[in-house]
Amino acid sequence: MRPNRLLVLAACVATALTGCGQQPEGEPVIRTEIGSGVAENDSEPAPAAEPSPTPAPAIASACESTTFEGAALTHCVADPARHRIVTALGPADGAPYRGFAAFAARRAADAAPVAFAMNGGMYDGExxxxxxxxxNGNRLKELNRADGPGxxxxxxxxxxxxxxxxxxxxxxxxxxxxxxDRPQxxxxxxxxxxxxxxxxPKIAEDGPSKAVRNGVGIDAAGRAHFVISEEPIxxxxxxxxxxDQLKTPDALFLDGNVSALWDPARKRMDSGSRFGPMLVVEEKD
Structure with missing residues (x-):
């Protein structure tokens, strides 16, 4: 995840967007300015020795494969009538999970079935x-309204x-x-x-920066649409x-290059990258 200092200096010279000084504390570590033409840095691979999760019960997948403007995507829908959404970072007594397998291995045997999960937000080197x-209603990090690059x-x-x-x-x-009021x-x-x-306003029609990316949007019916690309876009x-396709008035970019999906129903668990927070969509009881 964490680029060495020579790569950071090289990226500064190439983009001339942020200068070549030391990056400020708290800045995301794998990001690029929109339209800069500089791709996201390669992520640190996830540990190969993570324990295998307990097999998930047989449930219909909430995700489907689709294409848009020639790009392959996977689209997953969370419906408030049948799903709940929780965030997950790490066990209370330890460091962040950094991947779905470690998270799945720590889940209680009687935990609600996971419909699907995606990485959900940017993070530091840890x-x-x-x-x-x-x-779970506990604020672990305050709102960040600071200016900065990335x-x-x-x-x-x-x-x-x-x-x-x-x-x-x-x-x-x-x-x-x-x-x-603090949300759950x-x-x-x-x-x-x-x-x-x-x-x-700063998103180009089809900028030169391409990466596997994911995001989330809410439609007029209150459903959450999670999307991950299957190729760099x-x-x-x-x-x-x-x-245009999902008709979501508001949508948020979740991440790029480290984007990952866990879809138990289709036996998919992406494990190529280490990430931070997760958004977990559970089946209601």
């Missing part, structure tokens, strides 16, 4: 969130959060101004992809899929 993060700081960024079956996405400034779950990432039905393609 896998800890760099923005707002709430798990996708996370490409304003407006946003927060995906919810309590019970009401899930929402707001820009960070909107969240700060209007949300007083929340994660901050950036940039926003769609804001009030319009694309993020631009921000523009992902954003238009949310706006």
């Amino acid at each position: 896998g800890k969130p760099i923005g707002y993060y709430v798990e 996708n996370f700081h490409l304003k407006p960024n946003g927060v995906f959060y919810g309590t019970g079956g009401k899930w929402q996405i707001r820009t960070a400034d909107d969240f700060y101004a209007n949300v007083a 779950f929340g994660t901050q990432s950036g940039p926003m992809l769609v804001i009030d039905g319009k694309l993020h 631009s921000f523009g393609v992902l954003a238009r899929y949310f706006r």
